[in-house]
Amino acid sequence: MSGIDTIVKKFDEFENSMKEGLPKVDQRLVIDMLHRMKRDDSPMYTIEIFLKEKPNTEEIRSIIEQGLGVMPAFYDHGTHIVVAHRFNLQMLDYVSNNLNVEKIRGTFTGAGRGASIGPVFERDDRPDY
Template sequence: MEEYVTVHYDSGISLLMCKVTNMSESQEIKEIKRVYAGLETLYHTYFPKSDPSLIHDLLWRLKKNPNITPIYMVEVFTKTGVNTEAAKKYIFEKTGMVPAIYDKGTHYVTNHKLSFGMLKEISDSDDVLEVAGDYTGNITARGSSHVHSDDCPLRNPDYAY
């Protein structure tokens, strides 16, 4: 038996979800995949330059412990021609941390507390191409671990391990 339920979000987005009882396992998996695809659409809509796994991990950690802002190694890929000294100063003022700068001034790596407001601000910057990151839990001295997705060999369907 199927029952359709409309879910409304504060942002004015509505999703029509199908509530199904007595689903077989494959139907349950299909339902999870469908809902997950919708979630990824929301990630891309509101954080188009951010890695979905970073968004998901941040959501999970804030849900698990909303009173503690988690610490991530955040990697920001920018357009060429960004004034690295101005960017370094801006990042320091926002995070209290001085970024490591790679790839001729287009890759900034900083380990700091990350909130959704800060991630949104980074993602919305005109100079930013992409935001990635990994949870570290504390201030560590790690180097970069991500490549800009346009340069990632795994995006090439002919790439062989």
């Protein structure tokens, strides 16, 4: 097996592990976060959570506040949630497993110095995975 074949095989394995471990999280976000976590355990992101159906916003607010220690902002009748915070993969896993999540996307906002940039993505603005 050549070096290129090994790279392709390992990348396929990596993609499969992302789909299995964090199936609702945008793979580009996971890759970006892994790169940044080499220098910073919890880089600053604006995370956008798209829910499958309209939630009880007070319940969701409580889950996010207790689990992450931040207050979420709600858009699109509560089905689009935006959280600006220092994130890691465990936090994405927590959000993904404790809410009725359709998809999680995110944008890096700076090494702890960035403020929320608000929502960037639209529900229909997601690529095919």
